[in-house]
Amino acid sequence: MPSALGDLRVLDFSRVLAGPFATMLMADLGAAVTKIERPGAGDDTRSWGPPYDDRGTATYFQSVNRNKDVLALDLTAADDLAEARLLARTADVVVENFRPGVMERLGLGYDELRAANPGLVYCSVTGFGRGAGADLPGYDLLIQALGGLMHITGEPDGEPQKVGVAVVDVLSGLFATVGILAALRHRAATGAGQRVEVDLLSSLLGALVNQASAYTSGGVAPGRMGNRHPSIAPYELLPAADGELVLAVGNDRQFRALCAVLGEESVADDPRFATNPARVANRAALRGLLAERLAARPAAEWAAACTAARVPAGVVNDVAGAFRLATELGLAPVVGVPRPDGSLVHLVRNPIGLSATPPTYRTAPAPLPQ
DSSP: OOOTTTTEEEOOOOOSHHHHHHHHHHHHTTOOOEEETTTTSHHHHGGGOOOOTTSOOOOHHHHHTTTEEEEOOOOSHHHHHHHHHHHTTTTTEEEHHHHHHTHHHOOOOOOHHHOOOOOOOOEESSSSSSSSTTTSOHHHHHHHHHHTTTTGSSOOSSSOOOSOOHHHHHHHHHHHHHHHHHHHHHHHHHHHOOEEEEHHHHHHHHHHHHHHHHTTTTTOOOOOOTTOOSSSEEEEEEESSSEEEEEESSSSHHHHHHHHHTGGGGGGSTTTTTHHHHHTTTTTHHHHHHHHHTTTTTTTHHHHHHHTTTEEOOOOOOOOHHHHHHHHHTTTEEEEOOOOOOEEEEOOOOOOOOOOOOOOOOOOOOOOOO
């Protein structure tokens, strides 16, 4: 099967999540990725468990390392370092997430590799850039705290909360992938490679979108609102007879349809609730009214009735429920990726759909060479 990136060779010096996620995305799209790991220990995430699969492999490592070849090299040993430099001479892309300055000290920095390979696209992922923040440790939880995400996550009277997945690393990996592909497009036109730089803090700030522009354009520093939305109502979690119902009412038509589902058509004409700005201004009164009505039926029944009326609504799934829903909708969220012995490891499908060059799942995450 033809692949979108089948002519690319990627040399991956990255570890943990952001860099490996970016290189796995390219590998899914056909790139030949060689992952460089420390002999004996390997990527940190090889030991990040539980949970483990039926072979005793950490599922964290598996999440971002399929479709890659693995080479164990000690970059402090002369022979292994020479091999890494040789591989870099013929690579199209190098990805690394060492502390700033480490690759330069090893003789694997951008300037040195570019001199031997002018078309090289060299991507560095750091925590806080290569300037004043170069020495700061870049861990997802720390970035969520320092970058404002925890401050806007959680209940107003509760403690700041992190997101339940390392979302900053994932976002940084996505930004890195976009940057690499843009640099490759430039190289196709000019023959020249370039350096791609992504840092976790800037990635988070860029991903704060409306919450960021509230500050940059409006001078408003957002705070925690629990499951409520600063600009839309009702757009939150509400109690039903047996649990929570999610309502994501994004416009006045949807609100009018919600009122009809609830048997409260007159509420849509109430000046306090007739428009979104009015609903936001009167969200406490609106929440009380909705909660009183929703208490009459279970959340799943309300969700079904709202969905039939084209009102965005649903229940709160656990992860297993989320996969069941995706399966029921025909999205095929799980793929079986072959191990060398012919057995399969089951992983999340790449969400990118391409009609001519779709992602492929060729090899399971490889064991560390002995």
